[in-house]
Structures are given as C-alpha cells and as structure tokens.
Amino acid sequence: MADNPQIILVGTGAVGSFYAGKLSQAGARVSVVCRSDYDIVSRNGINIGSVWGDFHFMPEMVMRNIAEYNGEADYVIVATKVLPGIDVPGIIKAGISPKTSIMLLQNGVDIEGNIAAAFPKNEIIGGLAFICVSRSDYGEVVHQDFGRIVIGRYPSGESEKVDLISKLLIRAGVPCEKDRDVIAARWKKLVWNAPFNPISVIGGGVNTQEMLGAEPVYNLVKKVMEEVVLLSEKTGHPVPRDVIQKNLDDTLVMKPYKTSMLLDYENRRPMEVDAILGNALKIARDAGVSVPCIECLYGILYLLNKQNISRK
Amino acid sequence: MADNPQIILVGTGAVGSFYAGKLSQAGARVSVVCRSDYDIVSRNGINIGSVWGDFHFMPEMVMRNIAEYNGEADYVIVATKVLPGIDVPGIIKAGISPKTSIMLLQNGVDIEGNIAAAFPKNEIIGGLAFICVSRSDYGEVVHQDFGRIVIGRYPSGESEKVDLISKLLIRAGVPCEKDRDVIAARWKKLVWNAPFNPISVIGGGVNTQEMLGAEPVYNLVKKVMEEVVLLSEKTGHPVPRDVIQKNLDDTLVMKPYKTSMLLDYENRRPMEVDAILGNALKIARDAGVSVPCIECLYGILYLLNKQNISRK
Secondary structure (H helix, E strand, O other): OOOOOEEEEEOOOHHHHHHHHHHHHOOOEEEEEOOOOHHHHHHHOEEEEEOOOOEEEOOOOEEOOHHHOOOOOOEEEEOOOOOOOOOHHHHHHHHOOOOOEEEEEOOOOOOOHHHHHHOOOOOEEEEEEEEEEEEEEOOEEEEEEEEEEEEEEEOOOOOHHHHHHHHHHHHOOOOEEEOOOHHHHHHHHHHHHHHHHHHHHHOOOOOHHHHHHOHHHHHHHHHHHHHHHHHHHHOOOOOOOHHHHHHHHHHHHOOOOOOHHHHHHHOOOOOOHHHHHHHHHHHHHHHOOOOHHHHHHHHHHHHHHHHHHHOO | OOOOOEEEEEOOOHHHHHHHHHHHHOOOEEEEEOOOOHHHHHHHOEEEEEOOOOEEEOOOOEEOOHHHOOOOOOEEEEOOOOOOOOOHHHHHHHHOOOOOEEEEEOOOOOOOHHHHHHOOOOOEEEEEEEEEEEEEEOOEEEEEEEEEEEEEEEOOOOOHHHHHHHHHHHHOOOOEEEOOOHHHHHHHHHHHHHHHHHHHHHOOOOOHHHHHHOHHHHHHHHHHHHHHHHHHHHOOOOOOOHHHHHHHHHHHHOOOOOOHHHHHHHOOOOOOHHHHHHHHHHHHHHHOOOOHHHHHHHHHHHHHHHHHHHOO
C-alpha cells in the first residue's frame, strides 16, 4: 500500500469528512459511503472551510453502499454517530477484506468491542478527534477550532497501520498522537464528555461557561469527572488524576462552547446516550464500581432523548 | 381560646386557603394576609371547589400586612412557598405575641430551624399536607384529590395547640394525624418529593407515569428515595425502609400526575430548590453522609431555576 493506502470513509459527517479530506490531501486514495448527502457529494465532493486553510475533498468513489467498492481497502474509517439504530458491522461488512484495518473515529467508551467481535481477524484502531467542526450543509464542512487527533491500536499496542495513518495526517498538517493504550485515551476524553455533553442538555441548553459559572454545577461536573477517572483506574486503564483539574481550568478559559450533544438535542437528532454514559455505566456495574452521578445523568438523559426523538 | 382560636394565615395559595377555610368551618376565627390577591379576597373571600363539597371561606380580616391585626393570634399559619426571597420572620413578626404558635404548612425539610431561631419563645408546629389542590384564579381554589394532613410539634413531642388544630380539622372532615416526630414526617414526605418534583422538571416536563415508565428513571427515583431514607436514619429521625417501595407502588397506580414543581417551572415561578433538595444536601454534608444523586439533581435544578427566573 506504500504511502497511498486505499481508504473508505463511512459517514460523511463533519469529523469524518475533515480527517478523510486531510488523508486525501496527504496522498491516500479515499472513497466515501454517504446516505442523505449522496447526490451532492458525488457531484461536488466536500468543501471544507478550515481555520487551517480551506480545501476541497473529492473522493475517488462516492457510494451509497460499501458493496459498490471495487478494490481491497487498507482501511475502513467509521465516523458515524454511535447510536443503537446504526448497525456498523452490517454497514461495513461488504467492504472488509482480510487486510482491512477498521478505524473507529467516534465518541465514547467501549465502542470497539462489538466491532472486534464481528471482525475478529481484522485490526481495530481507535481514533479520537479533539476538534470543533460542523457540517453547515450537505457537502459543506466548517472547521472552527482545534483539530488534534489521538489514534491507537485496539485494545492496545502499536501497528504499522497506525503508524501510516499517523504519518499521513501529520503530513497534512494534523497534530496526531499515537497512544499505546487507546482504551485509556477514550476514558481520558470521556472525562470531558461525560459531564459537559449531558449537562449542557439536561441543564436546559447551556454552554460551558453557564455550567461552570454556577457553583453547584461546577461541583457536579467535577464529581462526574472523578467518577470517570475512578472507573478508568478500576478497569485497568488509569487516567491521571490531574486531568480533572486541567479539564476544568482549560474549559473555564475557553470561549463559551455549545456541546455537540446539545446541538443534536436541539435539532431533534438522537443523542449518543450510550456511548457517552450508558456504556460507562455498564462497565461500572460489571466491575462493581459505584458511579451515582453518571447513573443519575444517564437516567435523565435517557428520558430526554426518548421524548426528543418521539416528538419528531 | 377554647374551641374558636384566633388564627392568621399568611399566604393565600391553594394549600393555605384550603386548610384555613376548613379551620374556619370548624369555628376558628381566621384572618388572612394576602399580597397580589388582596382586592379580590377582601371583597369576595375565597371560593373552594372541593371533591369533599364546595365551600366559601370568608376571613374575619383580610390584611396586606400582619401589623394590621387587632388582637393576639393563637396561631400564625405560614403557607407561603419556601424561597430565598421570602423572609418569613420579617413578614410574621408583627403578628407574633408570646402566646402565638407558629405553624409552618410548607414543603421540604429543615424549614423550621430559622423560624425557631427567630422566635425562640414561641411554639413551632410543622404541618404537611398531602393534597392535590390548586389556585385557578385569585380567590378561587380547586381541591382535586386527597387532603390528609400531618402535624406535629417542632422539634418533637406533643402540645395542646397541636391537639386543638387537629381536633378542629377533624371536625371539618379533614383526615389529620398527629406525629410526635415531625422531622421524621418531613423526611418521609421528602421520600416522594425529592425524586419526583425535580425529575419532573429536569426530565423535560414529564408526569409520574412517564418517569416510572423508563427503567433508568425508575432506578434513579428509587436511588434518590434511598438517599433520603439514609439521611433520615443518619440524622436520628428514621423513615421505615418499606416506605420506598410503597411510594413507588402507590405512584405507579396513581393517575399520571404533574408535580407542583413542574407547574412552577412552566409558569416561570421560582421553584423550591432548597426546601426540596438544597437543605437535605446541607444536612448530608454536615452529617458526612454521601447523597450523590441528590447532589446531582440539586446542581441541575439550581441551574434550571436560575435560567427560568432570569428569563422572566
């Protein structure tokens, strides 16, 4: 595959389009699987307005179904939302050859397990994007801030495939870190996501500053963070304790930020309730770890999500 | 005072008007202090449409300020909301003589403390109403269901004044129980109020059936109840454990019920955040008892309340 691997991106949302576009810039041969935006993307590709410089991403192939792919992909990058209704193994199956690495560029914890079970012979890679990016319209992506990505072989270790993706991303100007413990990396990201995403919705549609500005909410955010770190410790992928205060301090000096979960809620889209809270809760129960704040937020978020979708 | 004690009701909301009206029916000489509804109540009194039979309550005196009272009240019944902005000692001070008992017909826990501190020589009585009643308009109260009341001397014990109120209420057809441990009685009522009131708001405006119908929320409700019972035990006023399941079972067979806190929220009125959660949390901190679900709900409710009021 040399330096121009064959990549299929599944899910042309903002995050997937951005990084696939960067990989394409770096020389990879990137095709995409779209749903609702098929017509526009197949005609025009994807325009990416970026604080790092605008660019245009024209995929090699634009498909409605991965079965249309004529080749053997080196990578399938999954960048869909993590939702109960999205059967990732079923969607990608026809595009997986023995040499294909499956990279999950998604939020949450414990999302690799069922993919690894469905494709036990394929390498699984976890990818975590730290980026403010949104899709303003079909085929139109706006990158507002940040952009760092962390990738790692699942469940742990190193691999050539991880090295290559990393090299390509760096070549395209993306700060990319490799992590030998991608499970810990997911916990670490969850330290931020687990409090801020749910509370932004449950708290009535509030941004990061509105959350941290109210003392009882600041305390709650911190408690949720502590539960995530505790869980990471108890399950063998410890996140350093000082990550909590660092997350709080960094968020306090950030511009007021509206979480992606709140955007989903306001647009009546299903929220990633399980990826962000439900999976962590399940892990906690299996491990016998008490995480009452996560449980509390989960119950409420579950209810709000249910109502929000049914109101559609 | 014999059987026709002099009573001043402060706060002519639905609950206060209903029970003061009943006391008046039983022969007590009841006056009222009103604010916004002064004109209507002083002209027409209060009409009470009740499942127990409609009746009309014409107070002896209708006052804007308790200082107008010309007599020595045997009781001052406080039936205002429990809110930071309502200075109960200041409001009732001019109506308190050495013989006046102060009865708090209000929600929540730990609400007697500052009244007892302000009037150390007066008897304090706690009153808890289990009733569905609402004010449809100034001077118009609708009693839909239930109506039992529990009263008791604060902090504990018995008294002639409690006996008399109880006798009068029973004479007027109100099921009235005396409780020698009114603090425990407040905890017991909080077992229901602490989960259902906040979650009805936080969960996006849901009734009791919508809450209990979602398993993660049922579990959350139960956990909050367990924390309240734990707190009652740790602070020496234990509520029996079986109250939890009984509350859940009873609520499951109740008609879907919209909590009073949700009505307050929807009408942009301040919610009783402290009476229902904040005071319990303070007690828990002082006693070194961990109540993470209460803490979690408190943080969110505090935020929603703040936004809700400021939107006014």
